[in-house]
Each structure stands twice: as structure tokens, then as C-alpha cells.
Amino acid sequence: MSHAESQVLEERIAEWRSYLRRRQAIQATDIDELEDHLRSRVADLKEAGLDEEEAFLIGVKRLGELDTLSQEFAREHSERLWKRLVVAGDDEVGSRWNREALVAVGLAIAAGAAIKVPELFGIQWNGPETDQLFYVRNLVLIILPFLAGFFAWKRGLSVTGQIALGATWVVGLLAMNLPSFTPGGDTLILAVIHLPIALWLTVGVAYAGGAWRSHDHRMNYVRFSGEWFIYYVLIALGGGVFMGLTVFVFSAIGFDSEESLIIWILPVGAAGAVIVAGWLVEAKQSVIENMAPVLTLIFTPLFALMLLVFLVTMAFTGSGIEVDRDVLIGFDLLLVLVVALLLYSISARDPHADPTAFDALSLLLVLCALLVDALALWAILARITEFGFTPNRVAALGENLILVVNLGWSAVLYTKFLRKRGSFTALERWQTGYLPVYAVWAAIVVVVFPTLFGFR
Amino acid sequence: MDIGKDLVAASATPLVLAILSEGESYGYAIIKRVDELSSGRLKWTDGMLYPVLHRLERNGLVEAKWGKSEAGRRRKYYQLTEQGSEELASQQKQWQVVNETLRSTPFQLFQPTPQAV
Numbered sequence: 001m002s003h004a005e006s007q008v009l010e011e012r013i014a015e016w017r018s019y020l021r022r023r024q025a026i027q028a029t030d031i032d033e034l035e036d037h038l039r040s041r042v043a044d045l046k047e048a049g050l051d052e053e054e055a056f057l058i059g060v061k062r063l064g065e066l067d068t069l070s071q072e073f074a075r076e077h078s079e080r081l082w083k084r085l086v087v088a089g090d091d092e093v094g095s096r097w098n099r100e101a102l103v104a105v106g107l108a109i110a111a112g113a114a115i116k117v118p119e120l121f122g123i124q125w126n127g128p129e130t131d132q133l134f135y136v137r138n139l140v141l142i143i144l145p146f147l148a149g150f151f152a153w154k155r156g157l158s159v160t161g162q163i164a165l166g167a168t169w170v171v172g173l174l175a176m177n178l179p180s181f182t183p184g185g186d187t188l189i190l191a192v193i194h195l196p197i198a199l200w201l202t203v204g205v206a207y208a209g210g211a212w213r214s215h216d217h218r219m220n221y222v223r224f225s226g227e228w229f230i231y232y233v234l235i236a237l238g239g240g241v242f243m244g245l246t247v248f249v250f251s252a253i254g255f256d257s258e259e260s261l262i263i264w265i266l267p268v269g270a271a272g273a274v275i276v277a278g279w280l281v282e283a284k285q286s287v288i289e290n291m292a293p294v295l296t297l298i299f300t301p302l303f304a305l306m307l308l309v310f311l312v313t314m315a316f317t318g319s320g321i322e323v324d325r326d327v328l329i330g331f332d333l334l335l336v337l338v339v340a341l342l343l344y345s346i347s348a349r350d351p352h353a354d355p356t357a358f359d360a361l362s363l364l365l366v367l368c369a370l371l372v373d374a375l376a377l378w379a380i381l382a383r384i385t386e387f388g389f390t391p392n393r394v395a396a397l398g399e400n401l402i403l404v405v406n407l408g409w410s411a412v413l414y415t416k417f418l419r420k421r422g423s424f425t426a427l428e429r430w431q432t433g434y435l436p437v438y439a440v441w442a443a444i445v446v447v448v449f450p451t452l453f454g455f456r
Numbered sequence: 457m458d459i460g461k462d463l464v465a466a467s468a469t470p471l472v473l474a475i476l477s478e479g480e481s482y483g484y485a486i487i488k489r490v491d492e493l494s495s496g497r498l499k500w501t502d503g504m505l506y507p508v509l510h511r512l513e514r515n516g517l518v519e520a521k522w523g524k525s526e527a528g529r530r531r532k533y534y535q536l537t538e539q540g541s542e543e544l545a546s547q548q549k550q551w552q553v554v555n556e557t558l559r560s561t562p563f564q565l566f567q568p569t570p571q572a573v
Contacts, residue, residue, distance in 0.1 A: 033483060033506060033532045036525065040484040041502070064501035076507040076514075352513060352520070423516055 009052045013038065016060060023066065025074035027350075034063060104150060104279030111146040111275050112268035115139075125263050133183055137176040140196045143271045145169055147278050148206040154282070155209030168202045175447045179455055186391045187450040194395075198442035200225070201435060218432035223347045224281055226292030231277040239269050293348030297358075300341050304361055307368035314375070321379045328396040331376040335403035338369040342410060343431055351424045355417060363414040366407050373404060391453040395445055402441055406434050459498055468500075468508050470547040476518060476536040477544055482525075483509065483532070509534055517543050 013035065020031050038059045045055035063069065116125075118138075123131045148165055151157070157165075172195060181188035207224060208217035243261050250257040314320075321327065345362055377400065384393070413430055416422030475481060475489050486509075487502055512518045517540035525531040536544070 029532075030506065030510075032530050034503065036482070036529050036531045037484045037487075037502060037506075039527075039529065040525075062502045064503035068501075069503040072504055072507040073510075076510050352510070423514075425514055425516070 006052070009042065009056060012053075012056050020066070023070040023073075025070045025077060027077075030073065038063065100154065100279065100283065103153060104275060107146045107150050108272035108275040108279075111143050112272040114142050114146070115267045115271045116264075117142075125267055129183065133188075136192055137181075137188075138173075140199055141169065141172050141176065143274050144196075144199050144203055146271075146275050148203045150275055150278060151203065151206035151209075155206065157206050157210050161205060161210040165202060165206060168199075171447065172199060175450075179450045181450065181455050185456050187453050187455055190391055190395050190449055191446045194442040194445040198439050198446060201439035201442075204435075215429055215432040218435055219347055219428065222343055222432070222435075223290060223292070224278075226344055226347070227281040227290060228277050230291045230295075231280050232273060235273045235277055236270070239265075239273065290348060292344045296341050296344040296348070300345060300358070300362055300365055303338065303341065304365040304368060307365065307372055311368060311371060321376050327376065328380055328393065328400065331373055332396055332399045332403065335369060335373055335400065335407065338365060339403055339406055342366060342407075346424075346428055346431055349424065351428060353424075355420070359414065359418060363411060363418060366411045366414065370404065370407055370411065373400065377404075391449055391456070395449065398441060398445075402437055406431075406437075464498070464500065467498075468505075469512070470544065470551060471498075472505070472508060472512065473517065473536065473540055473544040473547065476534055477541065480533050480535045482534065486534075512540070516540075 016038070017031055017035065020026055020034070021028070026034075038056075041059040041062060042052070042055040045058055046052060050058070118134065119125065123134050125135065126132070152162055152165070176191060176195065181191075204218070204221040204225075205212045207221045208214065211217050243265060246261060246265075247258050342362060342365075345358070384397075409430060410427060413422060413427040417424050417427060471490060472486060475486050475493075481489070483505055484502075487500060487505055490498055490500060509518065509520070513520050513534070516537060518534045519537050520532050520534050523531055523533050
């Protein structure tokens, strides 16, 4: 083999590599593996008497057509599919994108309009307290069907799926409006907090196109939810700036625009943004790297460190956790955060990769959180009889239990994985398999609690 | 004779598992082994083997690790796990049933009626 000849082969392979790299379903390590294959094939063909150029061409051809190949890879590695859902040609992508944009904007406007519909029946957005309570109870029920509708349309949800979603919506509507809640009562506040959780997870059924049992679809919905939240916060920030400047500009010419902004722009914009954010996440997922995992990367070490320092401080000073009314809710929030950090670090991880230092750090975070929560629970249980079982406390205790079970088993699976006794997929499956538990619990708090505690 | 796409896809898992039961191997060697065993009659598109291997890895049927080839290139080696052996045994039984069923039909003695050209 002459030197110039092998130079050509190296160039060809470099070109071929950079061409493959553009396919997001095929990752660098896969390309390494395919390159090893290609080089073995080329070597064999050359031994059989072909020249380098021919051998390369035949080798590439035998690897298969690139589109089909990257589709196969995408099917197997759906976590990468997230970055580039569409493997079809560019033209098709363009027209689909446009149609999707139209539907999304249409639904966003419809959601904005739907928010104003109750006004036709005389229920004022900033009217008397009973009117405002109506919005507090029904806000999510008014907006989320449009987001569910968007995905039902996009994924072609079956009629059975649509009926199931409609039925949960009706149940939510009845649960929020039939009972005579005490205004400002605990059960009302609990229902208002838990309704979005339950409904959001049912939107996931539409998002998965009905295939909500699939672990991969569930994980994709988790990814979507994180990105959606970030987009929504960004849009809300922009909206805040927009409203502030509007008030300023109009006040400069002596108009007071604050009132109309609060009645019109705020509710309509906030409702429409729910759908727009959902559509943006769908449309932009191939362009921008996911943000939620990046935030996870930053905050996992911070929270692990904070909890460690907290535990050490407690051990040295010997001071226990002071139990007051809201302490349980505070520790629930801590656990929610830790579960979220864990979930999003899992969502972005290549399940085949070997354990890294970050995995050990995540495990440390989980263990610290469990320890801190155990200390808090100990302190609370000692005095629970003194407090009595109010709806708030039962809800908080239930949530604590659900999260502790999740984190406890996660810690076991994580330890197994770090000691190479188990696969990372097991941990992923545990998390995605656990999602319905949240939905069921939230639904119980919304539907059962008010009757259980006499609407107080 | 070309073997249909569905049949190639269906036989991929047991074939790869069976080849790996002979010992640790890597993609190109597996393809060559398939070629050898079928005397070139079973044709795979080379690249398609890899998603199959990755699926087996994800399901814990095979284990992969990066090593070096004789020429010093990075090469990914695959090895059958215990779970993989169990799966292979179960696949063996399933294929046996299919095979026996087909054999008990006129399938084996079937002669195509000569057609006018």
C-alpha cells in the first residue's frame, strides 16, 4: 500500500465521519464503532485484490443507506430522537412545521379567548371574591385542554384516548365546582394545588399519542415538561417587561392602562403562552440543547453540598429540627426538588455510559435528602398527635411518604448501578414507572379530600 | 435466493445471541460469522446490526466494553450475559415450535406447480 493511497482513505473516512455526525440519532461512539467496521471491511476487500477507493465505496454501501440507518438508530435510541424527532426530508419538515405553527397559534388564541368566556356570564376576572374564586378553581381546567388538544392533534390520538381525556376533564370540573368549599379553606387550597399536577400528567397521555405505558414516551414527556417550564418562565419574564413598559409609555401621555392590562393582556397572554411554550419546545427541540439537564448539572452539587453542611452542622451543634406548622411542607418541597434533580439528570443521561463521578454525587444528594427527611419526620411524628390530622398534614405526610419511597428505592438502584450490579435502565424505568403514582395521589387529594374533611 | 426483510429481522436476535454464545465478539466478526454460517445466503445490511446489538445491550442480554483491535483501533466487544443465555434458551424453544409446526404442514414437501411462462 503506497502512502498516498492510504492518505486518500483517511480523507474519505474523515469525510464520511463528518457526514454521519450530522445525523443526531447517531452519536460519536456509534460512529467509532461503525468506523471500526468499515475499516475491517476495507482491509478484507483490499486483501481480496480491490484498490482502496473501490474497497471504501463497497464498504460504505454495505453499511446501508444512511437514512434507513439513522432511522434504525433513532428507533433504538429514542432519548436521542428527542433532539431530532424528524428524520424525514427537509421539505416535508418545512410544510409540517408551518401547519403546526398555525394550529398552535390558533389554539393559543382559543385558550386566551376561553379565559374570557366566563365574563360573558358576568364572572369578572378582578371582580368580587366569589368571581375570583371561580377562576382559582377552574383556571387550569380552562387552559390545559387546549394543550392536550394540540398534542392529540399532532400525535393523532385515538378516539378512545380522546374520550378518556375528556372524561378526566369532566371529573376535574365536577370535583372543583360541585362541592361547596369553604372560601379560602384548606381543602380548596389543596385541590387547587393538586389539580394541575393530575391534569398535567393526563396531558402526557395526549403527548405520548396514547402510548402512555411506554417508558420511553414517559421519559420524553418528562423532558418536555422541564423544557416547557423553562420556556414558560422565559415568556412570562418577557411578558412582565412588556406590561411594565406598556404602563410606562401610556402613562407618559396621561393614560392609565394598568387596569385593562390586568383584565385583558395578563389572563389572555398567560393562557396563550401555555400552548405557545408547548409548541416552541416541540419545534425547537432539534435546534437548542435541552436546558433542564444543564440546570440539574449546576444545582445537584450545590444542593448536595448544602445538605451535607446542614447535616454536619446538626451533628456538631446537636440542635434538632424545630417543628412548627409548615415544617413538613418545607421538607416536602425539598424532596420534590431532589426528585426533580434526579429525574432530569436521568433524562439526559446516556443509559449505556459507565458510572461517572456525577452519578456518585447524585447518589450522595439522594442519601442526604433521605437522611434529612428522616430526621424531620422523626421530629414531626413525635408531635403529630398533638397537632391532630388536618387535611394539610395528611396531604403533606402522604406526599412525604410517596417521595421517600421513590428516593429510597432510587438510592438502592443507584448503588447497584455504581457497583456495576445493575443497569442504569432499571433506575430510569423505576422513575418513569412511578409517574402515575403522583397523578393518582394528586387526583385523590382533589376528589376525595374535600368530602373526607368536610370541605373545611 | 433473497430472504425476506421480516424474516431477517426476526432471526437477528437469536442469531446474534447464538454467535455470542460461542464467545466474546464484535460487530464485523459477527457479520462475517453470519455470512460464513449461511454460506452467504443470509444477507444483512452491515449497519443494521448495530442498533440490534445496542437493543440487546439495553435489555441486558449482552454486555459491551471498549477494547482495542489487533491494529490498535478502538473496538467495541460484546459478550453474552446470564440473562442473554436464558433468552437464547427461550428463543431456541420458540423457534423449535415454529420449525416443528412448519414441518408438520405440507410446507416441506410443497412443490410449486410449473407455470406457463
